[in-house]
Amino acid sequence: MPTSPFHSCLSLSLRSKTDSSFNFYQVRSTNQLPTHHDTKFLNQQATCVRERESFPSVLVYTLHFTSIMSSCKCEDSRIHGIKNRIRVVPNFPKPGIMFQDITTLLLDHKAFKNTIDLFIERYKHKNISVVAGIEARGFIFGPPIALAIGAKFVPMRKPRKLPEEYILEYGTDCLEMHIEAVKPTERALVVDDLIATGGTLCAAIRLLERVGAEVVECACVIELPELKFLVNFSFVTIGSMLEIAGSREAKWQAVIYIGGILLRMVQCDISAVTDGERDILYV
Numbered sequence: 001m002p003t004s005p006f007h008s009c010l011s012l013s014l015r016s017k018t019d020s021s022f023n024f025y026q027v028r029s030t031n032q033l034p035t036h037h038d039t040k041f042l043n044q045q046a047t048c049v050r051e052r053e054s055f056p057s058v059l060v061y062t063l064h065f066t067s068i069m070s071s072c073k074c075e076d077s078r079i080h081g082i083k084n085r086i087r088v089v090p091n092f093p094k095p096g097i098m099f100q101d102i103t104t105l106l107l108d109h110k111a112f113k114n115t116i117d118l119f120i121e122r123y124k125h126k127n128i129s130v131v132a133g134i135e136a137r138g139f140i141f142g143p144p145i146a147l148a149i150g151a152k153f154v155p156m157r158k159p160r161k162l163p164e165e166y167i168l169e170y171g172t173d174c175l176e177m178h179i180e181a182v183k184p185t186e187r188a189l190v191v192d193d194l195i196a197t198g199g200t201l202c203a204a205i206r207l208l209e210r211v212g213a214e215v216v217e218c219a220c221v222i223e224l225p226e227l228k229f230l231v232n233f234s235f236v237t238i239g240s241m242l243e244i245a246g247s248r249e250a251k252w253q254a255v256i257y258i259g260g261i262l263l264r265m266v267q268c269d270i271s272a273v274t275d276g277e278r279d280i281l282y283v
């Protein structure tokens, strides 16, 4: 029987709304909420109410939020150059999709290096042993990060060969990973170019967790602004505001989790959020 590097693989199915395993948190989207100090950064509002916790929360760290947060003055100066190098192609591959093309970022070695450096700075001391890059664009950003932080690189493939599927912003797809590439208890970082619905990252996290790895965080260059993920997943929560507030790097960042995955980092005056309010956030 012919063997391929991926003949021994895991596949993952993610059906978001129809998958009861993602019903962790309730979300109420509304445009009638009172104005909040966060809202200047975003064009839509939602109230996220934490209900119960049964899924490990994984932080998704993104450099470029493609909408209003682009103009936020708190950000690292390198991010401006990175944003400017991402080409937006309207109506590709389908009408209505604003395709975020990172190939133009790769043409500018300084912006490309800054992108990699930002991730390296964040992950170099996190004791990560595996960088899992998602096909295809996670194969571009993942390996240089892995080399710099002293981790191995594991490709997570989208082979389009397995029967199970998960929902993407456009179309459906699968993920495969070589089953012996990651050992139980290893600390993994998932890398991709972009988070849209979060389906791909969910798939990657669940694959890694199935082999017993601990997913420390996910890292993406771009985060799409639409709240369509709320529709896809139905249930979201916010992360621990106090945890984030207490961390060195993110005094001004709040987080929203979706199905256990962080969906958005919101820039806000975190001191305004008290312990009693930690489960409700307006964005």
Ligand SMILES: O=P(O)(O)OC[C@H]1O[C@H](OP(=O)(O)OP(=O)(O)O)[C@H](O)[C@@H]1O
Pocket (backbone or CB within 6 Å): 134, 135, 136, 137, 138, 158, 167, 168, 169, 170, 173, 192, 193, 194, 195, 196, 197, 198, 199, 200, 201
């Ligand atoms: O958050 P999600 O809705 O899951 O979408 C994000 C995924 O979509 C893109 O890949 P794409 O499907 O275009 O495949 P490709 O990189 O192999 O071309 C992107 O590179 C992510 O992997």
Ligand SMILES: Nc1ncnc2[nH]cnc12
Pocket (backbone or CB within 6 Å): 097, 098, 099, 100, 101, 169, 170, 194, 196, 224
């Ligand atoms: N708008 C978008 N641009 C690039 N890749 C994507 N993957 C899903 N949505 C995308």
